[in-house]
Amino acid sequence: MKDVVSRCPIEETMRVLSGRWPTLLLYYLKDGTKRFSELRRDNPTVSHRILALELRKLEDAGIVRRTARPGYPLHVDYDLTAPGRRLVPLIDALGSWWERTEDDRTGQVSPMLETYSGTATVETITSAS
Amino acid sequence: MKDVVSRCPIEETMRVLSGRWPTLLLYYLKDGTKRFSELRRDNPTVSHRILALELRKLEDAGIVRRTARPGYPLHVDYDLTAPGRRLVPLIDALGSWWERTEDDRTGQVSPMLETYSGTATVETITSAS
């Protein structure tokens, strides 16, 4: 998704959140500040380069804040901004939606049920990785 | 995003919604049944191949229902399933989140609110029961 076709906020949002890493990073940062190397250890399948690029994208979108401490060895902290924290429950809701949809597919929940209470938690994410 | 790294519902969701088209298609289908050619007219920058692939992906995910009428000329209808309709307000909320975030960045109110029916807020989503 190099450039955008409309200027719609939904497309802008998806431009930032698209892909495997943005939502995962959001979850790893949800509980507090993390360093670059910690994020890498949390998810060893991200390459060094891509992690740097994704973090920069999230930073540019105002979701993540980057704090570099002067001096060597380098020390850089990442944490969520206020908008980033507001985003977390929305992503949670998407996870709950998916689970509910799976229930619909497997027929475990009455298809007549119209309402829904989402209860996605951090465990949903962290226990699966 | 070819394959998945965890089995978490959020990653599954993002695998389906990632990219420019899925959320846009959701919006074009929001108001009712559309034919393949209508969807193409609605958004002339999608190639027919990609539109077909994206629609199939959404169908496989249980978001969109495809109904082919026998006979020629071909006639295929697309509309949202119940899970697809449940997804719409969540996507709306992401759009609202983006606008709110922009307000934070610029300190101004975005004039684009009319284009999208994004009236959902974090509260309406997370407190849905």
Next chain:
DNA sequence: TCCTGGTTACAGAATTGTGCGTAATTTACA
């Protein structure tokens, strides 16, 4: 030399666009 958090260059993988083919029926025209 190692450490950390990056960036750059290049290569290989993945995604996307282009254009052509296909089906059965209707309409258009000579």
Next chain:
DNA sequence: TGTAAATTACGCACAATTCTGTAACCAGGA
């Protein structure tokens, strides 16, 4: 009475574009 063309929703092969990974390099102090 032919017959040619248009229609619709794709599938396929191939080319162009874009994304991702690998490896090397940088900084300056312990």
